[in-house]
Amino acid sequence: MTVADHRSPTAVRAWFGDVHRRGVVGHNRFALTFDDGPFDGATDAVLDILKAEDAPATFFVIGEYAARWPGTVRRMHEEGHLVANHTWSHWRFGMLCSQRYWREEIRRTDEIIQEIIGRRPLMFRPPMGIRTPMNVQALRATGHACVMWTGRGRDGVNTTKQRILDRLIEPAADGDVILLHDGRDSASRRDPQPTIDALPELIAAYRNKGLQPAPLDQLLELPAYE
Ligand SMILES: [Zn+2]
Numbered sequence: 001m002t003v004a005d006h007r008s009p010t011a012v013r014a015w016f017g018d019v020h021r022r023g024v025v026g027h028n029r030f031a032l033t034f035d036d037g038p039f040d041g042a043t044d045a046v047l048d049i050l051k052a053e054d055a056p057a058t059f060f061v062i063g064e065y066a067a068r069w070p071g072t073v074r075r076m077h078e079e080g081h082l083v084a085n086h087t088w089s090h091w092r093f094g095m096l097c098s099q100r101y102w103r104e105e106i107r108r109t110d111e112i113i114q115e116i117i118g119r120r121p122l123m124f125r126p127p128m129g130i131r132t133p134m135n136v137q138a139l140r141a142t143g144h145a146c147v148m149w150t151g152r153g154r155d156g157v158n159t160t161k162q163r164i165l166d167r168l169i170e171p172a173a174d175g176d177v178i179l180l181h182d183g184r185d186s187a188s189r190r191d192p193q194p195t196i197d198a199l200p201e202l203i204a205a206y207r208n209k210g211l212q213p214a215p216l217d218q219l220l221e222l223p224a225y226e
Helices: 041-055 063-068 070-076 094-098 099-117 133-142 159-166 195-208 216-220
Strands: 011-014 016-018 029-037 058-061 082-085 177-181
Touching: 016 133, 016 177, 029 041, 029 216, 041 070, 041 099, 041 195, 058 063, 058 070, 063 070, 070 082, 070 099, 082 099, 094 099, 099 133, 159 195, 177 195
Parallel strands: 029 058, 029 177, 058 082
Antiparallel strands: 011 016
């Protein structure tokens, strides 16, 4: 099955193609998503917290890092989290590149994920959330859903635990898709500790509002894998 066979109720028509932001509401759920990993140390710390909190999440991994830390990707899968595609190289000037470049970035990442966990992903998030006609066409051709977010911690750069919590807790609502970072793209030198420190309180705040963490395939009613 591909995404084309299964148009999710959360698909929103946007400039030149569908995107997914908020999940299906009415079930009191939200999704935690982590970009730019796996990364040595930081991702394991995030996984430890998710395990202690019994909180399923979704990881948009960079293919190059998945190849470097396959054991961490395997751990994500074995502990009940979803693994999704966030390009091979996360190159920031990719936004200027051809459809062929994007298809290659997507294919290589799908392949390394499949090699590690035995499943080929169908969810994709573009680096920095930047959609271009070229990457949208590549996504359509490869059958991936483009998943964005409703709220983000702005933790891809150096920040503090309190700043992350202040951004996310007050507006917390049913169907939220929260963007955080467990890894780092090649240009950033951020410290992942504020994200790790904020996570237990963030999950507790959502639970206090009666909202439970869920993997993206449940929240978006979309297949995570082929
Ligand atoms: Zn990213």
